[in-house]
Amino acid sequence: MATWSAPGKVFLFGEHAVVYGKPGVAMAIKPRVYVTVRKTKHPSHPKSPYIDECFKVMGVRGSVYVHSQLQSSSGLGSSAAVTVATLSAINDEFNLGHSRGAIADIAYTIEKKVQHGRASPTDTYVSAMGGLVLITGSSKRRLPPQNLQLVVGNTLVSHSTAKMVEMVGTARKKHPDIINPILDAIGAVTLNALHHIGDPKELGRCMDINHALLEALGVGHPVSSRLIIAARTTGAYGAKITGAGGGGSIIALCPRRAKSRVAGAIESCEGRAIITTIDTEGARRE
């Protein structure tokens, strides 16, 4: 029997713009998905196209038990974490010898297949590797970890990443002269944030600007706006949508002492708050 876990992720900066080759920064966060795999003659597992695909690709059969701290469709990369943790547990239980990098790559191809061609290579990479990750074009690089204090606010409004990405693509085709400069500006905010990664006040300001640009792209939602205002007015350095938007989750960068106040304000706006910080480990044997 092998149990592995893998973390969720947030985009600190640059979602949507990364789809067009601009830089972005993502970070693994503490909530995880735990998966136990056991070799058995009578395989049983939860109904999940991701888990089915993991067994198919790895060419083995087994039983699976899943325990998740991440809500699905919340924009925190839960399907990537399930896929990475399942592949890692299969790899271990059946002694297949795949590296962590190979697991990240296989997980991405599985996400692409299950999601009919649209998947985020960032989600699977960050979940497998952990830490803070700079995305530039098709390359990804781990940055030195930062002790960023975050409150994640789940709007509980489920969204489709594929639809939001398609919507931005359509807007870009229709109004290239408006949308392209917004994507460029998001890239510029990401680069500015990288220069101030140790300065939470400046990072918070960058988050606020990034959020305004995401709203200009059309991926805002009334509930995310409400949670963001609640976070800012209760002491966050800055707050923004994280991930595809149109619902999903927001993140607020907070002074340590303000985290529970910000979380309370999010909950009183009927969002679900998670107080968290960086996860530096990625996929891990339990």
Ligand code: MEV
């Ligand atoms: C979704 O978490 C982030 C997007 O930028 C899509 C992607 O990076 O593939 C919207």
